[in-house]
Amino acid sequence: MKEIVCTIENNHQYNIIIQNGLLDQIGKLANLFDKYKNVVIITDKNVAKYYLTKVKKQLRKLGLDVYAIIITPGEISKSLAETEEIYYKLQDIGVTRTDLIIALGGGVVGDLAGFVAATYLRGIDFIQMPTSLLAMVDSSVGGKVGVDLGFSKNIIGSFYQPKLVLTDPKCLETLPDKYLTDGMGEVIKYGCISSSKLFLRLMSFQYQEDLLEDMEEIIAKCVTIKRNVVEADEKESGIRRILNFGHTIGHVVESYFKFKRFTHGEAVAIGMYQITKMSTQEGITTSKALENLRYILETYGLPWELPEMDKNKVIEILSKDKKFEGDTLNVCVIPKIGQAEIVKIQKDQAIQLFK
Numbered sequence: 489m490k491e492i493v494c495t496i497e498n499n500h501q502y503n504i505i506i507q508n509g510l511l512d513q514i515g516k517l518a519n520l521f522d523k524y525k526n527v528v529i530i531t532d533k534n535v536a537k538y539y540l541t542k543v544k545k546q547l548r549k550l551g552l553d554v555y556a557i558i559i560t561p562g563e564i565s566k567s568l569a570e571t572e573e574i575y576y577k578l579q580d581i582g583v584t585r586t587d588l589i590i591a592l593g594g595g596v597v598g599d600l601a602g603f604v605a606a607t608y609l610r611g612i613d614f615i616q617m618p619t620s621l622l623a624m625v626d627s628s629v630g631g632k633v634g635v636d637l638g639f640s641k642n643i644i645g646s647f648y649q650p651k652l653v654l655t656d657p658k659c660l661e662t663l664p665d666k667y668l669t670d671g672m673g674e675v676i677k678y679g680c681i682s683s684s685k686l687f688l689r690l691m692s693f694q695y696q697e698d699l700l701e702d703m704e705e706i707i708a709k710c711v712t713i714k715r716n717v718v719e720a721d722e723k724e725s726g727i728r729r730i731l732n733f734g735h736t737i738g739h740v741v742e743s744y745f746k747f748k749r750f751t752h753g754e755a756v757a758i759g760m761y762q763i764t765k766m767s768t769q770e771g772i773t774t775s776k777a778l779e780n781l782r783y784i785l786e787t788y789g790l791p792w793e794l795p796e797m798d799k800n801k802v803i804e805i806l807s808k809d810k811k812f813e814g815d816t817l818n819v820c821v822i823p824k825i826g827q828a829e830i831v832k833i834q835k836d837q838a839i840q841l842f843k
């Protein structure tokens with residue numbers, strides 16, 4: 489079992505517990521739930537099929553009244569319309585400020601349920617139980633919650649920290665391969681920006697079974713890196729920007745194809761490679777690092793080549809990037825594997841990245 493403590497600005501502290509089989513052992517964590525009466529589990533249909541009954545059963549054994557709200561899987565549910573529907577369901581249940589929301593699922597469920605928790609009755613407690621790799625290593629930690637507005641991703645939201653994160657890497661056994669590969673994009677990112685040791689370890693796996701066996705350790709490493717960055721910069725005004733390695737180009741690629749052709753992890757993989765190609769040309773990154781990055785992306789079945797895109801449309805999407813400060817964009821580059829720095833580039837330089 490790995491336990492990581494996350495402390496943020498106003499001294500709010502929460503634990504991130506990572507353990508194989510943890511969802512079968514919630515009953516042992518009775519003290520973490522004893523102040524609640526009602527618990528509402530928000531989950532999606534796919535995740536509910538595998539895990540809802542077992543989580544519900546154990547919480548009921550702790551004497552809690554347990555309710556479930558099951559949403560349609562996928563990004564489509566990260567909307568204001570779905571948020572409103574959930575508010576009405578919480579009202580029907582009679583949820584009060586001393587009750588608890590549990591987000592049981594991937595990043596979609598986590599972001600949506602977290603946003604609901606942040607805003608319903610001006611904020612009620614919530615716990616993250618991430619079930620996808622992306623949610624385990626990234627979205628369940630850091631407190632970013634929110635929903636989309638049409639094709640504008642995560643444009644409505646808040647910073648709202650969970651009370652607890654319970655991560656069971658065994659859930660990855662039922663995660664479709666496509667999403668495992670997707671999550672590996674983020675795992676590789678952590679190696680690139682902060683740990684050459686993690687990167688080398690990822691390079692050494694020959695079979696998926698070996699990777700899964702080591703997941704508790706790998707997730708703990710990624711979460712520790714994210715925790716350190718988030719603790720230093722909760723609201724993303726400085727160091728937290730390194731977590732966006734590969735994301736500027738990645739977001740453009742995702743949006744250009746309306747989130748259909750590439751998953752988030754695939755788009756970030758392309759972004760990481762392309763920005764590193766630029767920083768190598770500029771003499772910031774060693775060519776060995778670029779070579780290793782390409783090798784690892786290929787090993788995990790992730791793309792690195794920029795797809796063909798219309799330049800005008802690219803400029804239109806890029807211009808809407810929330811990270812622009814005037815005409816300047818802060819982007820993360822890696823001088824070598826395991827080390828990140830932020831450089832400022834001008835808008836026309838950013839456009840050149842898509843040539």
Ligand SMILES: NC(=O)c1ccc[n+]([C@@H]2O[C@H](COP(=O)([O-])OP(=O)(O)OC[C@H]3O[C@@H](n4cnc5c(N)ncnc54)[C@H](O)[C@@H]3O)[C@@H](O)[C@H]2O)c1
Binds near residue numbers: 533593594595626632
């Ligand atoms: N808040 C943050 O800091 C942050 C960071 C990165 C990404 N995100 C958000 O996360 C979302 C993507 O997350 P995601 O990739 O987890 O997508 P997702 O939640 O849609 O999950 C992917 C798919 O896997 C299924 N699934 C999840 N866990 C499963 C399991 N154990 N077994 C079987 N099926 C399972 C889901 O039903 C879904 O179909 C995006 O909306 C993105 O914006 C948020």
